[in-house]
Amino acid sequence: MSNRMINILVPVISVILGLLVGAIVMAVSGYDPILGYTALWNGIFGDSYAIGETIRQITPYILAGLAVAFAFRTGLFNIGVEGQLIVGWFAAVYVGAAFDLPKVIHLPLSILAGAAAGALWAFLPGLLKAKMKIHEVIVTIMMNYIALHVVNALIKTWSGGGDKTERILDSASLRSDFLASLTDYSRLHYGIIIALMMVVLMWFLLEKTTMGFELKSVGFNENASEYGGMKIGKNIILAMVISGAFAGLAGAMEGLGTFGNMYTRGGFTGIGFDGIAVALLGANTPLGVIFGAVLFGSLKYGALNMPNAAQIPEEIVQIVIALVIFFVACGYAIRLLLSKISKKKEAK
Amino acid sequence: MSFLEILYFMAPVSIAYAAPLIFTALGGVFSERSGVVNIGLEGLMVMGAFIGIVFNLFFYDTFGNWTPWIALIAAMVVSAVFSLLHAVASITFRADQVVSGVAIxxxxxAVALFLTKMIFDKGQTDFVKKAIPNFNIPGLDQIPVIGPMLFKGVYGSSILAxxxxxxxxxxxxxxxxxxxxRAVGEHPMAADTMGIHVNRIRYxxxxxxGALAGIGGAIYSQTMTRDFGHATINGQGFMALAAMIFGKWHPIGAMGAAIFFGxxxxxxVVGPSIPFIKEIPTGYLHALPYVLTVLALAGFIGKATGPKAGGKPYIKGSR
Structure with missing residues (x-):
């Protein structure tokens, strides 16, 4: 079996194993797995409304996946996508609601505000990593909680003690009557186009520019890169900032497209953490991220149909997603198994 | 309120919050000292918190006043078994330890919430009847200044920690x-040469x-929230992880850091009733522990480097 084949088979097998174990969990808990997965399937593809909503859900997953994947490619683990997404969401909604400008300026400005906020939130962990060698994992985790509480506090202050912000103006909205009418008035918006553009941008940055080469190089081997004349600190900060900007965009999609405002939250959105799963499943490549996002975004949205249609708690899908990450992480075992199987075939 | 009164007020609450962090951070010390990064402490704590509450709810009639303590043991066992997943992935299957931890x-x-919905048919459990009790230590609580600070309203779990x-x-x-x-965490090949089973020690x-994080989670849920829901643990495990780093992978250091985070x-919690601090809106106050953590990591500890072999699977024969 070729290496390329194995690289594709590992995530596929992981997904199948994840769904299988999910089915076993359902069966053991006294639920009907076939009924459960049928409900899941209908939740995703049942009608044009469901398909529209599924694509809407995929949008932030693509961007969150890109954020994690970009950091991974440059040797960093950005576990703070969740927090960067939250501040991006808030910043986008703020600019979208507080200013009154023509659409050609207002919409791009609001989107950029989201990206900038996410980038800023990732800048600090990058700086601490570059200057003081503090591991980015722990700092970004803390920044997640700071983002959650600070944004909640800001929403309270802005709304005068309420629990939601004002709605954004139409001139800042990503809503699309055309896409909505196409999908039985779902909340599908233009964000998906932006997300796909960002996929191309990430590919271009990493594969076609000197900057991308340097970023990857520093991720591979700091010492060699430094010897080659690259500035390690600058590259680490830059990588975090770009990753954070992707995450901030994911938040902007939620704010400007799906919801049009922001509520105070008791806990995380989960999109940022699922972004890790998306990136891993997609082997941290731009194209792979699309596949990962399509899978996990669909699962996540389809799961909402499970409590109603099959009386199964929707958390079962989160269990499946966690298992898939777990199996992808155990890729070594799957590779070992595959090579043994192919060797046996050759022996025959 | 005088300064001393604030201290009398703050100290017991701080120690109560520190107890679960101490247990979990100690768990982190064991795992990382052996060379296995364990970012899954949060998930292990969630499991412990869930099992602690469920056991307490179901067995109160059987064990009476001893229930919270036996619940700690139940949580310890379940989380220990749960942590085997992380062990198998990161030791035997050579998975990226951070990724495996995220999966945990x-x-x-997800498992705790799934089971909660299955058993209770709603997003959170009922409240337990018997939480971990606090008590005054007779004699010692009469000491001036220190008595009311350290020996009044002490949770048994804090002493245990x-x-x-x-x-x-x-x-x-x-x-x-x-x-x-420690040998296995610093230089597994040298340890292997001396006849130590590297992987067995790591397991x-x-x-x-896992066991310690389970106890930590069960202490938290049985002293602070008294029920289990999606936001029960909400970052305690990560804070324990920070305490472990802040304490430079040393048990006593981790305990000190955990008390600081407590x-x-x-x-x-107490802030809104203290002058000066009550001026800060509660939202920002909630962010304070995390801000302090970042500041602590950036400012006070200097360079923190973990065990040398941390994060790397040991592959026999490779250099």
């Missing part, structure tokens, strides 16, 4: 097992970390 975190919360830290220090630094544990260390959390 997601899985822990401090004892556990000292025991952990003894085990890691004064016993043959501890020496092996034991990860399971110990104090930071107590501020968010």
């Amino acid at each position: 975190n997601m899985l822990g919360l 401090i004892v556990a830290a000292i025991v952990a220090w003894y085990v890691i630094f004064k016993t043959p097992f501890g020496l092996r544990l 034991i260390a990860v399971v110990i970390s 104090f930071a959390q107590a501020l968010t």
